Amino acid sequence: MQIGIVGLPQSGKSTLFQTITKTHLDPSAMAKVETHQAIIKVPDIRLDTLTEIFNPKKKANATIEVLDVVGLSKGDSGSTQFTSNFLGKVKTNDALIQVVRLFKNEIVPHPDGSVNMMRDINNFETEFILSDLAIVEKRIDTVKKQVQKTQDDKLKRELPILEKCFEILQKEQPLREAHLTNNELKILSSFQLLSVKPMLIALNLDESQVGETDKYLSELTKKKLSKHTKALFFFGKIEQEMSELSEKEAAVFMKEYGIKESALNNIIGEAYDLLGLQSFFTCGEDECRAWTIKKGYNAQEAAGEIHTDFYKKFIRAEVVGYEDFISAGSFVKAKEQGTWRLEGKEYIVRDGDIMIIRHS
Numbered sequence: 001m002q003i004g005i006v007g008l009p010q011s012g013k014s015t016l017f018q019t020i021t022k023t024h025l026d027p028s029a030m031a032k033v034e035t036h037q038a039i040i041k042v043p044d045i046r047l048d049t050l051t052e053i054f055n056p057k058k059k060a061n062a063t064i065e066v067l068d069v070v071g072l073s074k075g076d077s078g079s080t081q082f083t084s085n086f087l088g089k090v091k092t093n094d095a096l097i098q099v100v101r102l103f104k105n106e107i108v109p110h111p112d113g114s115v116n117m118m119r120d121i122n123n124f125e126t127e128f129i130l131s132d133l134a135i136v137e138k139r140i141d142t143v144k145k146q147v148q149k150t151q152d153d154k155l156k157r158e159l160p161i162l163e164k165c166f167e168i169l170q171k172e173q174p175l176r177e178a179h180l181t182n183n184e185l186k187i188l189s190s191f192q193l194l195s196v197k198p199m200l201i202a203l204n205l206d207e208s209q210v211g212e213t214d215k216y217l218s219e220l221t222k223k224k225l226s227k228h229t230k231a232l233f234f235f236g237k238i239e240q241e242m243s244e245l246s247e248k249e250a251a252v253f254m255k256e257y258g259i260k261e262s263a264l265n266n267i268i269g270e271a272y273d274l275l276g277l278q279s280f281f282t283c284g285e286d287e288c289r290a291w292t293i294k295k296g297y298n299a300q301e302a303a304g305e306i307h308t309d310f311y312k313k314f315i316r317a318e319v320v321g322y323e324d325f326i327s328a329g330s331f332v333k334a335k336e337q338g339t340w341r342l343e344g345k346e347y348i349v350r351d352g353d354i355m356i357i358r359h360s
Contacts, residue, residue, distance in 0.1 A: 001292065002065040003271055004090050007099030008120055009072055009111045012204035012236035016099055017068035019239045020264040035089055036068040042268050042279075044290050046322050046352060050281060051288045060289035062279060064268070067093065082127040091192035095274055096199050097267065098124055102216060103206035103236070117216060121201060121224065125174055128194035133169045135191055136162055161187055169195070176228040198274040200267065201231040207238055210258055230270050234263040278351035281322070282306065293349065300345035303357045313359040317343045322352035 007013035014036070018024055021038035041061035051059045071086030090096065100120050101110060112119070140162045147155050161184050168178045174195035180188070188196060201224070203216055213233045220231045238257055242250040254262070272278065276295045280302055281288065293302050299319070304311030320331070324339035334340035349355070 001094050001271075001275065001277070002067065002092065003095050003097060004067045004069045004093035005097045005099060006069050006072075006090060006124065008101065008123075010108050011099045011101040011120075012103075013099040014068055015236040015240050016097070016202060016204070016234065016263065017066065019234075019236070019243045020267060021066055022243050024244065035070055038066050039063050040066055040264070042290065042292070043265055044279060046279075047281065047288060047290045049326065050283050050322075050354070054283050054285065054288050056283070056285055056288045058287045060287060062290040062292040064271070069093075087127070087131050087194065090194060090197075093197060095271055096197050097202050097271075098199060099202045099204055102203050102209065102233075105206075117203070117219070118223065125195070126172070129169050129172055129174060132175065132193045132195045133166070135193060136166050136169060139191065140166060158187055165193075174199075174229075177226055199229045200270050200274060201229065202263075202267070203231060203233040204236045205233055207235060207257060210235070228274065230274055232266050232270055234266065235259065239263045278349075280349050280351075280353045280355055282356070283354055295351075297349050298345060299343050299347040299349060299355070299357075302349045302355065303359070306357060310357050310359050314345050314357065315360060316358040317345075317347060318356040318358065319343050319347065319349075320354050321350060322354060325354055 005013050005017050017036060017038070021040050023036075023038055041063055044061060047059065047061060067089075069086065069089050071083060071089060072081065098121065100117055101115060102117060104115055140159070143155050143159050143162065146152060147159065164184075165175055165178070165180075165188065168175060175188075175193060176196050176198060178196075180196070185196070201220065203213075203220075205213065205216075216233065217231060225231055235257065238253070238259070239262065242253050242262070245253060250262070254260070272292075277292050278295050279290045279292055281290055283289075291302070291305050293305055297305075299317040300311055300314045303314050303317065318340065319342075320328075320334045320340040324337075325331075325334055328334035328337050328339060331340055
């Protein structure tokens with residue numbers, strides 16, 4: 001999974017990237033690279049507990065690739081320029097985090113002259129929609145010409161989907177809110193459209209705004225939030241300082257400022273929810289590992305995430321839920337209690353399942 005962090009200059013985008021990836025670069029080093037990338041481990045207290053129980057040689061968290069997408073600049077008119085280079089970098093991401101500045105700082109002026117949450121959010125949305133509109137319109141023209149020549153059935157099925165998207169985009173609505181079917185999304189996937197990507201809006205506040213979070217989230221809930229557009233808040237300056245502390249020191253810091261959850265944990269949770277993801281575990285003496293799969297995957301599909309041969313040669317899955325295993329204390333007792341069971345390939349995997357795959 002790849003998540004791109006985008007935001008206007010001086011929004012705190014790079015601060016968030018450095019905070020959740022625990023990378024600390026000076027501004028001159030940051031400026032030399034167009035896109036910063038890092039792999040982060042997905043925190044999971046369940047995996048930590050299982051590792052304590054099994055004491056394996058290795059613990060393997062699920063991972064996410066995070067990109068700090070650079071490229072926005074201030075144009076001659078004074079407004080922010082969304083270049084084709086910037087938009088091209090964003091297209092490969094599975095989901096986007098848009099950092100929106102809410103803190104005020106006269107020393108670091110906002111590129112558009114003032115702090116305005118809805119304006120900044122809508123500016124990004126408009127640019128994404130315009131980019132998609134151009135791509136869809138061009139594709140419609142191409143498909144229509146090809147259908148006239150070839151009468152290709154695949155193109156005939158594609159055309160009404162494109163025309164549906166074109167109408168939605170013309171109404172200045174993002175495709176992520178268009179209730180597209182899985183088949184429609186599959187057909188559109190090759191075009192790497194921007195407004196179809198799940199969006200997490202990260203509101204960047206300072207320590208003086210700790211008590212104002214509900215106000216901003218309430219406004220967003222009324223105007224913008226949905227199943228595929230979610231929001232959270234973080235305190236960029238505070239979180240960056242905490243990322244340089246030990247876990248114990250950071251916990252004291254969080255309690256002092258009334259921060260209940262770190263930016264990393266918050267973002268991972270919301271990103272999994274946005275993308276419809278969940279985790280299952282494999283455990284043993286050699287390794288305890290968390291695997292990320294789509295919600296709704298069956299046992300055979302989950303096995304395929306471990307190894308393609310496991311999918312092809314799948315026989316059965318031995319399964320126990322995480323809570324049932326912790327309650328039982330061991331595989332042996334889970335079997336005695338009937339919570340450790342054999343499941344076929346059509347079994348729908350649940351979040352937290354511990355699995356052993358039987359294969360030929």
